[in-house]
Amino acid sequence: MKINCIIIEDEPLARERLKDYVTKTRILQLLGVFDNGIEAVSFLRTNKADLIFLDIQMDGFTGIQLLESLTQRPEVIITTAFDQYALRGFELNVIDYLLKPYTFERFLQAVNRVFDKIIHTDQIKRNFLFIKTEYRLEKVLLDDILFIEGMRDYRRIHTPAKGIMTLYTFKEFEQDLPPARFCRVHKSYLVAIDKIESIERDRIKIENQYIPVSETFKEEFLKRIYV
Numbered sequence: 001m002k003i004n005c006i007i008i009e010d011e012p013l014a015r016e017r018l019k020d021y022v023t024k025t026r027i028l029q030l031l032g033v034f035d036n037g038i039e040a041v042s043f044l045r046t047n048k049a050d051l052i053f054l055d056i057q058m059d060g061f062t063g064i065q066l067l068e069s070l071t072q073r074p075e076v077i078i079t080t081a082f083d084q085y086a087l088r089g090f091e092l093n094v095i096d097y098l099l100k101p102y103t104f105e106r107f108l109q110a111v112n113r114v115f116d117k118i119i120h121t122d123q124i125k126r127n128f129l130f131i132k133t134e135y136r137l138e139k140v141l142l143d144d145i146l147f148i149e150g151m152r153d154y155r156r157i158h159t160p161a162k163g164i165m166t167l168y169t170f171k172e173f174e175q176d177l178p179p180a181r182f183c184r185v186h187k188s189y190l191v192a193i194d195k196i197e198s199i200e201r202d203r204i205k206i207e208n209q210y211i212p213v214s215e216t217f218k219e220e221f222l223k224r225i226y227v
Contacts, residue, residue: 002029003114005051008040008066009033009079010058014100018053018079021107027115037066049074051114054094056080067092075114129176131157133166140164142181146195146206148173150188160207183224186214193224 005028009015015033022028031049034040038061040052052074056063067076076094083099095117096110130137144159150170157164173182173190184190185204189211197205202218204211213221 003050007033007053009055010035037061051075077110147191
């Protein structure tokens with residue numbers, strides 16, 4: 001996956017350093033570099049960017065004015081030498097704020113926040129997973145998953161039609177499944193919340209099967225179902 005980005009920066013040295021950071025980062029695809037906001041806005045009318053690296057203090061058309069002018073806004077990472085703009089930036093829902101001079105490591109932290117947000121949003125939109133089972137990838141609809149059971153080195157995905165065995169770990173399932181719909185309830189079980197028929201003491205009933213709820217996961221599980 002590539003994150004399409006543009007740079008808007010009026011300081012030549014800062015612009016070149018940021019361009020160098022972007023080209024070193026494999027998940028970023030640089031679409032354009034601009035030294036003023038007006039040209040950037042014109043570019044964004046006909047081109048889709050996922051992320052803007054935006055300097056705030058620019059002559060004529062400031063970064064704040066640019067943000068306020070965009071009706072469909074990509075993710076934004078502010079880059080500036082002036083910390084007094086931090087509050088206004090976050091009021092405009094920027095994802096991070098890089099105070100110059102910033103290191104490559106700090107730059108990567110900001111980029112990773114964007115990546116995590118985009119991946120999470122994509123997972124919410126998707127209604128399926130491709131699961132490796134035996135020697136193939138099998139498409140599993142999220143609506144079909146009743147619960148997932150741990151069986152030694154394997155996990156068994158229970159659906160109304162069949163069970164699917166996979167080496168996928170619970171950690172991977174928890175990362176890939178939308179948390180509003182699925183919840184870990186035991187070291188050996190992860191359940192689809194909307195498939196729960198009843199809860200009695202420390203047991204969940206799904207499709208005539210009873211699944212234990214352990215103390216380790218009970219508090220988080222109860223928070224999910226009462227949201």
